[in-house]
Amino acid sequence: MSIKFTEEQEMIRESVRExxxxxxxPIALQMEETKEIPRDVVRGMAxxxxxxxxxxxxxxxxxxxxxxxxxxxxxxxxxxxxxSTCVYYLVPASWGFLLNKYGTEEAxxxxxxxxxxxxxxxxxxxxxxxxxSDVGGxxxxxxxxxxxxxxxxxxxxxxxxxxxxxxxxxxxTIAHQTPERGTRGMTVFYLPLTVKGITPTYxxxxxxxxxxxxxxxxxxxxxxxxxxxxxxxxxxxxxHEGYEYARALITVICASAGLKSLENGINYIQExxxxxxxxxxxxxINFKLAEHYTKLNMLRDWGYKALRTIDLEQEGKASRFExxxxxxxxxxxxxxWACDAINDVMQWQGAFGYSRECPDQxxxxxxxxxxxxxxxxxxxxxxxxxxxxxxxxx
Amino acid sequence: MNxxxxxxxxxxxxxxxxxxxPETNTLIREGVPSVLxxxxxxxxxxxxxxxxxxxxxxxxxxxxPQAKKALLKCLALGADKAILLTDKVFAGADTWATSYTLVQxxxxxxxxxxIFCGLQAIxxxxxxxxxxxxxxxxxxxxxxxxxxEKLEGKKLTAKVQTDDGYKIVEVKxxxxxxxxxxxxxxxxxxxMINIMKANKKPFSTWDAEELGGNKHDYGLNGSLTxxxxxxxxxxxxxxxxxxxxxxxxxxxxxxxxxxKDKVI
Numbered sequence: 001m002s003i004k005f006t007e008e009q010e011m012i013r014e015s016v017r018e019x020x021x022x023x024x025x026p027i028a029l030q031m032e033e034t035k036e037i038p039r040d041v042v043r044g045m046a047x048x049x050x051x052x053x054x055x056x057x058x059x060x061x062x063x064x065x066x067x068x069x070x071x072x073x074x075x076x077x078x079x080x081x082x083x084s085t086c087v088y089y090l091v092p093a094s095w096g097f098l099l100n101k102y103g104t105e106e107a108x109x110x111x112x113x114x115x116x117x118x119x120x121x122x123x124x125x126x127x128x129x130x131x132x133s134d135v136g137g138x139x140x141x142x143x144x145x146x147x148x149x150x151x152x153x154x155x156x157x158x159x160x161x162x163x164x165x166x167x168x169x170x171x172x173t174i175a176h177q178t179p180e181r182g183t184r185g186m187t188v189f190y191l192p193l194t195v196k197g198i199t200p201t202y203x204x205x206x207x208x209x210x211x212x213x214x215x216x217x218x219x220x221x222x223x224x225x226x227x228x229x230x231x232x233x234x235x236x237x238x239x240h241e242g243y244e245y246a247r248a249l250i251t252v253i254c255a256s257a258g259l260k261s262l263e264n265g266i267n268y269i270q271e272x273x274x275x276x277x278x279x280x281x282x283x284x285i286n287f288k289l290a291e292h293y294t295k296l297n298m299l300r301d302w303g304y305k306a307l308r309t310i311d312l313e314q315e316g317k318a319s320r321f322e323x324x325x326x327x328x329x330x331x332x333x334x335x336x337w338a339c340d341a342i343n344d345v346m347q348w349q350g351a352f353g354y355s356r357e358c359p360d361q362x363x364x365x366x367x368x369x370x371x372x373x374x375x376x377x378x379x380x381x382x383x384x385x386x387x388x389x390x391x392x393x394x
Numbered sequence: 395m396n397x398x399x400x401x402x403x404x405x406x407x408x409x410x411x412x413x414x415x416p417e418t419n420t421l422i423r424e425g426v427p428s429v430l431x432x433x434x435x436x437x438x439x440x441x442x443x444x445x446x447x448x449x450x451x452x453x454x455x456x457x458x459p460q461a462k463k464a465l466l467k468c469l470a471l472g473a474d475k476a477i478l479l480t481d482k483v484f485a486g487a488d489t490w491a492t493s494y495t496l497v498q499x500x501x502x503x504x505x506x507x508x509i510f511c512g513l514q515a516i517x518x519x520x521x522x523x524x525x526x527x528x529x530x531x532x533x534x535x536x537x538x539x540x541x542x543e544k545l546e547g548k549k550l551t552a553k554v555q556t557d558d559g560y561k562i563v564e565v566k567x568x569x570x571x572x573x574x575x576x577x578x579x580x581x582x583x584x585x586m587i588n589i590m591k592a593n594k595k596p597f598s599t600w601d602a603e604e605l606g607g608n609k610h611d612y613g614l615n616g617s618l619t620x621x622x623x624x625x626x627x628x629x630x631x632x633x634x635x636x637x638x639x640x641x642x643x644x645x646x647x648x649x650x651x652x653x654k655d656k657v658i
Contacts, residue, residue: 007466008589014429014467015583049586062586072586 003304005071012064013071019048020079028080029362031210036162037084046118050076050089052096054245059112061096065314066245066307069093070252074300077256081359083366084210086253087159092122094246094374095172099190102230102238107190111170120169124242124374125155125191125216132157132372133379135236136183140175140218147225151175151191154217159373161200162212164193172242174235181233188235190227197221207365240320244327246374248310251303251330257367258296258338261360262289265345272348279348292341299337302330325387332380335371339364395547396448397507397567399441401473402496402527403434403455405464406517414624421517421624430464433512435471436575439582441510442472444542450474452503456484456495462597469592470584477503481601486614489518493526494616498605500531508550509570513538524572535570536563542571 005013023044031037045051053069055061064072073093076086092115099108099122114120131137140153153175164170170192178185193200198221202214230238266289269279279285306327312318342364346353353360371377386394407426415422441451453468455461456479465476479499487495500506509531511524528535536552540560544551548567553560555574584592602612610616634651638644652658 007463008593010463011466011470011584011589011592012586015470015585015589018581019583047585048583053586057587057590062590064586064590068586 003301005067009068009071012068013075015048016050016072016075017078019044020075020085024076024085025079028082028084029357029359031080031084032082032362035209035212037088037210041085042088042118045085045089046116049116050093051118052092052112052115052122053089054093054097055100055108055112055116059100059108060116061100061112063100066097066248066310067304069245070249070304070307073249073253074256077253078260080210081257081260081363081366082210083208083253083257083363083369086257086366087208087211088121088163090246090249090253091124091159094249095122095124095242097245098172098188098238098242099229101241102188103190104226104228106226107229111190115169119167121160121163121167122169123158123160123164123171124246125158125171125173126239127157128154129156129215133376135174135186135239138174138176138186140173141179142175142177142187142189144177144225145222148222149189149225149228151189151218151221151223154215156215157203157213158215159208159211159213161193161214161216162202165198165200168194170194172229174239177233177235183236185233186236186239187232188229188239189223190229191218191221191223195221195223205369207362207367207369240324243374244306244323245310247327247331247380248303248306250370250374251299251306251327251334254334254338254367254370255296255300255303257363258292258341259300261338261342261345261363262292262296264360265289265348268345268349285348288344292337292344295333295337296341299330299334302326303334306330321387324383328375328380328383328387331370331375332377332384335367335369335377338367339371342367396450397446397545398503398505399445399449399451399508399510400500400503400506401434401438401441401451401453401468401510402523403438403453403464403468403512404431404515405429405455405457405461406431406515409516414626416625428460428463430467431512431515431517432581433514433516433573433575435467435512435581436579437510437512437571437573438468438471438473439579440539440542440571440573441508444545445472452477454479454496454499454503456480456487456492456499459599462599465597466592467584469595469597470588471582472588473595475596475598477598477600479600479605481603481612483602483609483612486617487612488617488619488621489520489522490526490618491611491613491616493523493530494607494611495605496523496527497530498607499600500527502600502605507567509533509568511570511572513572513574521572524570528570531570533568533570534565535572536565537572538574539571540574540576 049062053064056063115122142149142151173191174188177187197219198216200216205213272279309318309323309326313323342360345360405428408429413422451473452475453473454477514521538555539552540555541553551564554563636644636647638647
């Protein structure tokens with residue numbers, strides 16, 4: 001075994017597994033019908049300490065390290081074939097990490113108790129209609145105005161918009177403060193979605209339907225100065241720390257969802273007979289199984305390596321660049337490999353695999369999103385190539 | 395007056411269908427993860443339920459070093475201290491020798507108000523250790539406790555399950571209770587924040603030397619019973635439920651079936 005978990009992490013796994021298998025797995029497909037995660041499930045997640053699990057103890061959170069956060073993500077992905085609770089968990093964990101590290105004391109005191117309790121949702125809103133992985137292409141602006149800042153623009157394809165509008169909370173957001181300086185003039189801040197000037201819109205996503213997807217226009221929204229995260233005009237750089245946290249969690253989630261689906265497939269091909277023998281005895285099937293099993297376990301290991309690298313960076317034992325590279329190496333393939341595996345499991349199960357009753361189809365739709373979310377697979381290749389070749393050669 | 399509660403727990407394989415090695419007559423534990431015995435978690439949560447400020451809960455367990463995991467869970471759930479009793483000398487203990495070991499630990503801890511035990515462990519199902527501890531300590535015991543109703547001064551009131559209902563029992567402290575987990579009980583999953591604090595709580599590991607006592611009374615040497623054979627009972631054939639429309643028709647059907655099997 002390449003991964004050695006601590007006693008605490010083993011306990012975290014056991015506790016989250018019992019909760020997730022008991023409270024989430026039985027209602028997972030139902031969340032796609034109702035288009036929401038039941039509030040009692042959110043409360044349960046919060047009571048367990050899963051919501052904004054990266055917030056320090058003094059703000060009510062457990063202050064987990066990245067590997068521990070990964071253990072939670074893995075167990076949620078095993079239980080929730082729709083991936084909805086995974087997203088509802090990973091976004092506040094990742095952007096709570098950023099807020100915890102760079103946010104003002106006043107903002108942390110105000111926001112964390114509400115997100116840790118599960119009342120508010122803490123999201124991430126960087127994507128716009130014309131700017132996704134290319135964050136520098138953002139059109140939204142922020143400008144100081146006395147003791148406040150004024151924000152104008154729009155954000156699109158954002159998770160958790162309805163939840164933040166309905167129950168409270170907001171999104172970590174980026175905008176140009178000094179546009180002439182390009183990415184060196186961007187600022188990151190917390191934008192509440194319950195204030196005047198925010199107009200939400202909603203989009204029907206292909207998967208992860210228990211959590212909303214949408215956008216919002218921002219019309220002269222005033223925010224207090226203490227909502228600025230990190231230094232003004234240096235947001236582009238710190239933003240990547242949040243992204244990397246999310247990318248590493250996504251890698252573990254994809255591996256876990258793929259392995260869970262493969263487990264479903266293994267049970268099926270051992271029982272289902274065709275032409276007089278179990279499907280598992282056909283090389284056309286068991287060779288594919290061997291490949292998927294190997295790839296997904298490698299992916300799982302790499303996901304934890306990425307999370308460990310994030311932890312090492314916090315201890316000053318890994319560089320920013322090393323973290324970016326290791327994280328991108330896992331995120332690059334996670335969605336593709338998991339989708340390939342789940343797609344084959346659906347195929348093995350014949351017509352059932354194509355039905356809405358089959359959990360694997362929901363898992364496929366959820367995992368498919370992760371080749372785009374928090375940085376596309378193509379951008380991951382750009383990062384790795386840049387780190388391997390060096391900036392001058394790239 | 396502050397009270398001291400001692401909770402006896404065991405780490406067990408995470409299954410109620412433990413397989414048995416027919417050659418060695420021992421439980422096959424390979425590949426089966428270990429967990430805190432669910433009955434013991436109920437006992438611990440009863441102790442937590444009645445604890446008041448200043449009271450102390452100490453979880454104790456006899457087992458291999460890996461049993462630390464079960465005790466850490468107790469700490470994460472709310473116990474204040476944990477003691478693991480581990481020594482090769484303890485190996486092969488039957489229920490009596492196990493009770494003896496736990497009693498030595500309890501004596502070393504000193505004065506206490508209550509001892510909490512689960513109904514039984516899900517691996518051995520003996521339900522002997524709790525009552526034997528009470529016997530060896532010479533204190534009263536209440537078994538099949540569904541809930542601790544009240545603790546006032548030195549008097550405990552408990553709701554006890556019986557064959558046809560329940561009864562309320564009052565007893566003076568110190569006392570040992572063994573709980574019977576009601577179907578309504580939902581075990582608590584320890585929250586992350588408590589898990590992170592668990593390893594920072596006092597944890598001791600004691601061996602036979604530390605406990606004192608008579609070395610011949612520990613483990614296999616101190617066991618009063620000998621396991622000759624362990625086996626899974628044969629699976630019973632499913633019974634037949636007769637549900638005719640009238641009692642007369644049901645009796646007629648029963649007679650037919652019994653006659654067919656040449657019982658009558």
